[in-house]
Amino acid sequence: MQTVLLGSSNSATVEFMIPEAGSYIMVDHHFANASQGAIGLISTDAKPESKDLEHHNLPASAAPSDPDTVQGKLNFESKCLACHSVGDGRKLGPVVAGVTKRRSDVWLTRWLKAPEKMLEADADAKAMLKEFNNLPMPNQSLSDVEIKQYIKYFHWIDAQPAGAVKASGAH
Numbered sequence: 103m104q105t106v107l108l109g110s111s112n113s114a115t116v117e118f119m120i121p122e123a124g125s126y127i128m129v130d131h132h133f134a135n136a137s138q139g140a141i142g143l144i145s146t147d148a149k150p151e152s153k154d155l156e157h158h159n160l161p162a163s164a165a166p167s168d169p170d171t172v173q174g175k176l177n178f179e180s181k182c183l184a185c186h187s188v189g190d191g192r193k194l195g196p197v198v199a200g201v202t203k204r205r206s207d208v209w210l211t212r213w214l215k216a217p218e219k220m221l222e223a224d225a226d227a228k229a230m231l232k233e234f235n236n237l238p239m240p241n242q243s244l245s246d247v248e249i250k251q252y253i254k255y256f257h258w259i260d261a262q263p264a265g266a267v268k269a270s271g272a273h
């Protein structure tokens with residue numbers, strides 16, 4: 103028998119074998135809690151509810167399966183979410199949902215490779231800079247492979263039903 107000491111909001115995972123079928127009462131050793139109803143029952147014969155155990159009403163968000171798209175998503179979540187959201191509203195930079203409809207792949211490739219050059223020469227980039235408080239997107243030093251993966255991920259987002267992908271990391 104072992105005891106784990108848990109402070110407020112701490113948690114632990116325990117594994118154990120149950121030698122005999124039955125219902126086992128579970129309490130913490132601060133028995134005043136039990137007297138107020140903090141009692142659990144571990145039953146060996148209760149069946150888990152067969153219905154969906156998710157307790158919220160949100161549909162599960164879609165996830166890509168193609169390896170490049172998955173990599174693009176992971177990179178996006180670690181490098182880009184500080185300034186961009188997928189569909190949760192404007193941050194320092196634009197929402198990326200719909201970006202493959204606004205821009206061609208060639209444009210996106212040039213942008214991701216060298217935003218500073220595009221901001222000098224490309225009219226659409228200049229207009230965007232103005233809209234975003236003249237904050238130029240810093241060059242992210244992306245490799246060609248990474249750029250392809252981001253663009254694949256953007257296409258994947260735009261192929262999902264509108265509003266289905268929020269991807270602020272937590273979803």
Ligand code: HEC
Binds near residue numbers: 186196197236240
């Ligand atoms: C420091 C903030 C910042 C970071 C980090 C950042 N961006 Fe940006 N991004 C911007 C801003 C601001 C714009 C709007 C143009 C401008 O003002 O330069 C932009 C524009 C864009 C656009 C064009 C959107 C459109 O509607 O045409 C794309 C695509 C983009 N960023 C992708 C990325 C990717 C991919 C990453 C991560 C590798 C990234 N950004 C990281 C700030 C950022």
